[in-house]
Amino acid sequence: MTEYGRGPGSEPWHPEDPSYGDGGWGGQQAHAGQQSPYGGQPQQYPQQPQEQQHYGDRGQAQQGGYDQQQYQYYDQQGRQQYTGQTQPPQQYQQGGWDATGTHGQVPYAADPGDPYGQQPVAYGAEQPDFYGTPDAYPPPQPPGRRRPEPEPETDWDPGPDQGEHAFFSGDDDDDDDYDDDPQGRRGRGDRRGKNAKGGKGAKKRRSGCACLVVVLVFGGGLGGVGYIGFQYFQNRFGPAPDYEGSGNGESVTVEIPKGAGGYDIGQKLKAAGVVESVDAFVSAQGANPNGKSIQDGIYTLQKHMSAASAVELMLSPKSRNNLVLAEGLRNSAVYAQIDKRLEVKKGTTEGVAKKQYKTLGLPAWALNHPNLKDPLEGFLYPSSYAVAKGQKPEAVLKSMVARATQKYDELGVEKKAKDLDLNGPWQLLTVASLVQAEGRSHEDFTQMAEVVYNRLKPGNPETFGALEFDSTYNYVKNQSKLDLSIAEVRRYDNPYNTYHVKGLPPGPIDNPGEEAIQGALNPTNDGWYYFISMDGKTTRFTKTYADHEKLVEEWTKSRHKS
Structure with missing residues (x-):
């Protein structure tokens, strides 16, 4: 048989209908004696009195449970036209009628007040599959179980303890009389509650000290920012701190290592008290045409010199206190110069060289050669060395041997031999x-x-x-x-x-x-x-x-x- 009526859509909901859902999935109770898809015999449901609702007439009471088949036909308005256990006349089986042949189950007529309904459909008939469509879930709630719409919020006053602080509310100190106003403001004052001590609503006063604190905080912050900005400007764009003049007359000895650049030299001079700042020295060195020619060595300078005067003196031979070794000197001549510079007894450095030559840094290829007059010969490399009173002879010899070893490595003597x-x-x-x-x-x-x-x-x-x-x-x-x-x-x-x-x-x-x-x-x-x-x-x-x-x-x- 063909069913006419409702199309796809949600079924009406009636929580008081005990028969709702009895059909199970796929209408497994479609025929008396039909095997249940869940196994076992079909369940028998007792007849219960039904209350007539706007869903339509449910027809006569079912006889004998679900074993008897009844034919019920309805017109398109949901009115019952035929009920019986035998085939109805031909006019009920054709056009415009809705028939059901299930076990006494009757369809529900469309409810005009149901916003979810579309067309009547036979109760228990197979429902369309909405899986994968927007109508899949959640199903619309029936009107009896819908939650009421929230009421729109009205003007809400959080109260003085929950909303805006009184300090920023714009009220004057005269608001102390707020609670005593007999007119409309009284209502708001009542919500403030009463003071445990005074019996009246608590009165909040804006303290003058608090205002002063705020002003001081903001003022101090602005002052600190301004000071930091000024210092940044001075450090970034202002002239570097510098002494004036050519010194205070107090001599000081400064050793400049080999390979030291302008900032390195400036740091040495500042640490010794010669110049006031590294930046001042670097600037003066760059301004002097010969400033980049300052070499390593020991310099005798004065404290509290201007950066420009310090550069000038370091470029003059008068400040140099280095030991300069010429090319081709024999070790015997070098030892004598070291003794004189260190102000030690003659022969002291030569004795150290003969006794300690193996611990002075010679490369492996320079050791263990027989019949040598002096094992260090050839390794006191001709250059300028910082040698001054107070140093140890072995320290001076080590620096010379290290300089020679470095130079020989650079020239590749070991590889080219x-x-x-x-x-x-x-x-x-x-x-x-x-x-x-x-x-x-x-x-x-x-x-x-x-x-x-x-x-x-x-x-x-x-x-x-x-x-x-x-x-x-x-x-x-x-x-x-x-x-x-x-x-x-x-x-x-x-x-x-x-x-x-x-x-x-x-x-x-x-x-x-x-x-x-x-x-x-x-x-x-x-x-x-x-x-x-x-x-x-x-x-x-x-x-x-x-x-x-x-x-x-x-x-x-x-x-x-x-």
């Missing part, structure tokens, strides 16, 4: 010391280095592996003579005497500078074997012994003339 057919960086340093002792200029150093390398070759046709340098003999004798008797020199048996022993001496014979080391690393390749210094300033080189003898005769004649 093998490329020159030398037995390690120790021999390269020894060659550089020979070049430093015999040469006079950078050009001399490169040519002199070639002379050394050519003579060291065992099969060379000129010297057959012998160096024959006067400088090695003078080193072991601790002298610097030019007129030497070759016969006498050859007879002197000493590992450093290259006239007596072929090859290099046991170690360096002085402390070479960077140019001499560069010459040893980059020799010429012109075939030089001989050289002679004509006037102590100019060195001439030759490739054969015959040419060398001609230069020797020329030099001898020039000396006799003078």
Whole structure:
């Protein structure tokens, strides 16, 4: 059969209807004797008297429970037209009628007052599936269970203890009489309650002290902000603090480390009381054309100097108190200068060097070489050192050895020694010391280095592996003579005497500078074997012994003339 009536929508709700929902899911009670989808026999429901409601006539009472099938037909207005257990006449089965053949269940007519209803539908019939649609849930509440709409809020007075504080309410102090006003204001005063002591409503007064405190707080805050802003402006844009004049006459010694920049120097001077601020010194150093040339070392200055005068004095040799070591000095000369600067007994520094040389920072390749006159020779690097009274000799020696080690690493003596057919960086340093002792200029150093390398070759046709340098003999004798008797020199048996022993001496014979080391690393390749210094300033080189003898005769004649 076909059902006509209500379309999709919510079913009317009537909480007093005991039959609502009896049909279960899918109308499992559609036929007497039909198997329940939940198992077991169909349940029998006793008949109960039904109260006629606006839902429509429920028809006759069901007979015999649910075992008898009844046919009930309704017109489109919900009025019952036919009820019975046999098929109705044909006119009830066609068009415009709503029939139900379930177990006595009757449909409900549409309720005009139901805002959720649309069209009548047979009670117990299969309902449309709203899953996944906006009508899925929650179902609309029936009118009997709807909550009433909240009433709109009226003007609400939170009271003096819940709303705006009296201080900001704009009331005057005369509001003390507020509670006594017999007119409309009395009602509000009643809500304030009564004071436990006075019996009347509590009166709140705005204290003059509170106002004063607020004013002071705001005033102090503004003052603090202004002060901080002023300080920020002064620090950011104002001139840096600075002393005036060239000092107060009190001398002070300041040591500037190597590599120190303007701010580092300024911090040292400020800590010693020389300048008033670091920024003032940096500014003065930048304003001076030679300010960037300030070197490391020990400076004797005065306290409370202006930054500009401090820069000027540091650029003057008068303030320098450094020990400056020249290129080519032997260790014996360096030790004597250190003793003098430290104001210690002569020979003190040399004794420390001989006893403690292994603890002064020598690299591993500079240790354990036999027959050395001085293990530190070649490692007191020519430079400027801060040496002053009160320092320890070992501290000064450590700084010199560290400077030499750093420079040798920078120049790559350890890596390049093998490329020159030398037995390690120790021999390269020894060659550089020979070049430093015999040469006079950078050009001399490169040519002199070639002379050394050519003579060291065992099969060379000129010297057959012998160096024959006067400088090695003078080193072991601790002298610097030019007129030497070759016969006498050859007879002197000493590992450093290259006239007596072929090859290099046991170690360096002085402390070479960077140019001499560069010459040893980059020799010429012109075939030089001989050289002679004509006037102590100019060195001439030759490739054969015959040419060398001609230069020797020329030099001898020039000396006799003078």
